[in-house]
Amino acid sequence: MGSLEVQAVYISGNLTGPFTAYLENPTPDFxxxxxxxxxxxxxxxxxxxxxxxxxxxxxxxxxQWNKKQVVALQTSFYHTLPALPEVDKSESDFAFFLYDLVPDQKTQVLSLQLQRIVYTTFASALEQIAQFEAGPISQFTAILQKKLDAKRAGAPDLDHLDNTVAE
Structure with missing residues (x-):
């Protein structure tokens, strides 16, 4: 017995901006x-x-219960995570099941297919995924200064702090 966590990828943005732009210029090649x-x-x-x-x-x-955990992710989502140390299945208490939608050319239907299983341990997966890479403080302060200068110049505040940290 164990658990299966299925994690989809959130999106940012919406269709309001693109739809408004399309209405202003409704061309077939929009x-x-x-x-x-x-x-x-x-x-x-x-x-x-x-x-x-x-x-x-x-x-x-x-x-604590000595049970295993599996997280099912899209392969592209997994590749955005830090590299995880892999272990043999028999040593693993944690795994990632990587799935993708695969088109069938004959039927023109997408099917969800398991692409790969990554076996690891709970401790090493948590340590790697939860670790934030700080990067140089000079780069961070330069980004903040750029945003502050733009704000002082009257530019709209379109970015969020999440984007500042990710840059």
Whole structure:
């Protein structure tokens, strides 16, 4: 017995901006993905705000009970996480099941298929995923200064602190 956590990727943006832009220029070759605030995967929020708390809350209990934990993710989401040390299945108490939607050319249907299983340990997965890479403080302060200068010049505040940290 154990647990299975399924974590989808959140999106940032919405279709209001692209739809408004389309209404202003309704052409057949309209570039939806280039429009303002077109939805895109928000891997940082998905991992830091949702996945890590779930792993900590459920995983620490399961670890005490000597039970295993599995997290099912889209392969592209997994690749945004820090590299995890892999162990043999027999040594593992934690695993990532990596899935993708795979098109069937014959039927023109997408099917969810398991692509790979990454076996690791709870302790090493948590340590790697929860670790924040600080980077040089000079780079961080330069970004903040740039944003402050833009704000003083009257530029709209379109970015959030999450974007500042991710830059």
């Amino acid at each position: 570039a939806w993905t280039q429009a303002f605030k077109y939805p895109k995967p928000d891997y940082l929020s998905s991992s830091r705000k949702r996945l890590i708390p779930q792993i900590i809350a459920k995983g620490s209990i399961l670890k």
